[in-house]
Amino acid sequence: MTGIWHASTPVCAARPNPGASAGRLTDAQREVSSGKDGKLVAVPVTIGAIGAVWNDTAVKKSGLKRPTTWPEVLRFCRAAKDKGVVAFALGLKDAWVDQLVPYALTASLVYGPDPDVTQQQLDGKAGFATSRWKEAMDKYLDMRDAGCFNKSPSGTGYEEQMQLLGKGKTLGAVHVLSAVASAKQYATSDTTFSMTPFPATDNAGDTRLPVAVGISYAVNARARQPQLAREFIRFLASEEGQNIYAMKAAAAPALPNASFKADSLHRTDNALTEQRLSSAVVALAESAVHP
Structure with a gap:
């Protein structure tokens, strides 16, 4: 990283x-x-990059608007659930996937506002528990409680996650940019995908996209x-x-x-x-x- x-x-x-x-x-x-x-x-x-990867075709069919602020994320999840569709695919059976939502959130909450925070941690002047990393993890739980994810994420692997996204059974996934290549394998030829920065605050202008x-x-x-x-x-x-x-x-x-x-x-x-x-x-x- x-x-x-x-x-x-x-x-x-x-x-x-x-x-x-x-x-x-x-x-x-x-x-x-x-x-x-x-x-x-x-x-x-x-x-x-790490952000919100969308199945454009599924989003259009749902009639929902992609969220640009954190409150909109939770409303988006509830609205998707009311329509009988899952907002974001999550496959935690492959443990590395678990880091992606926090990384997407901390880009706006931690590293964007304070680019020197990693050095401060190395110098012993800052810690995770006292930083906005805790807020990011709490928001991860808020997404769970709002029904943002598919059932049994811990029993869902990466490939199953990509199937959900590619087949439009979920509207999106918070993931790495290259996941699109995997999701496409399960999508119809006319399905398109896109990526947007994943919001973490009440102000869309504060949203950052982690790129490396x-x-x-x-x-x-x-x-x-x-x-x-x-x-x-x-x-x-x-x-x-x-x-x-x-x-x-x-x-x-x-x-x-x-x-x-x-x-x-x-x-x-x-x-x-x-x-x-x-x-x-x-x-x-x-x-x-x-x-």
């Missing part, structure tokens, strides 16, 4: 020589791509064919490599470049999912500060 990412810091377009690109990585990208000595050891390939490097690649020091491995790394650092990976992973390239056309992604199969998600992340990455 990265800290606060100052995404407005210039990032150069990827070039065939990854060293040329490395000079203009953001501080956060360099931090997670370097060793303890500060030497760059990996090439970041995608940018990921998603996938990175490095060469094993004991690689049997280091020359070929380095060639692959150079390809991943190129515009072509970054863009292909982003489209396949339903993400955005870690190294933005002029040839990445988010609005033209997957036109051939009429899927607009990656267009919307990648466009949102690219826009956020160029203009905002994110935890």
Whole structure:
């Protein structure tokens, strides 16, 4: 995980020589791509995010409006339940999923308002129990009590969660950006998806979206064919490599470049999912500060 990412810091377009690109990585990208000595050891390939992933088709059918504030989230859940549909799929049988709602909430409650909180914790000047992390966990419970989730989340796995989302049995899921690629496997060809920041406060203007490097690649020091491995790394650092990976992973390239056309992604199969998600992340990455 990265800290606060100052995404407005210039990032150069990827070039065939990854060293040329490395000079203009953001501080956060360099931090997670370097060793303890500060030497760059990996090439970041995608940018990921955690937010509300929506089955657009199901939301439209429900007639409900996506929430933009915390009170609206709870009303949205109750309204969805009244219509006989679940608001958000949750699959806690795969334990890693349990972190996603809290991370989506703390972006607005903790790390957005106070980007230095992690360092304060390391210095012993702040703790989780005395921070707004507690508020985030309480709101997680509020969502449970409002009927926001499917029955038996602890007995629901990730793939089952994606089935619920893809088939429109739930309207959305608080999840990572790349979950769309999984949900699409269970959706009809005309189903579209989108992502919005997940609200945590009464003011929509305070909502933040956690964004970070998603996938990175490095060469094993004991690689049997280091020359070929380095060639692959150079390809991943190129515009072509970054863009292909982003489209396949339903993400955005870690190294933005002029040839990445988010609005033209997957036109051939009429899927607009990656267009919307990648466009949102690219826009956020160029203009905002994110935890």
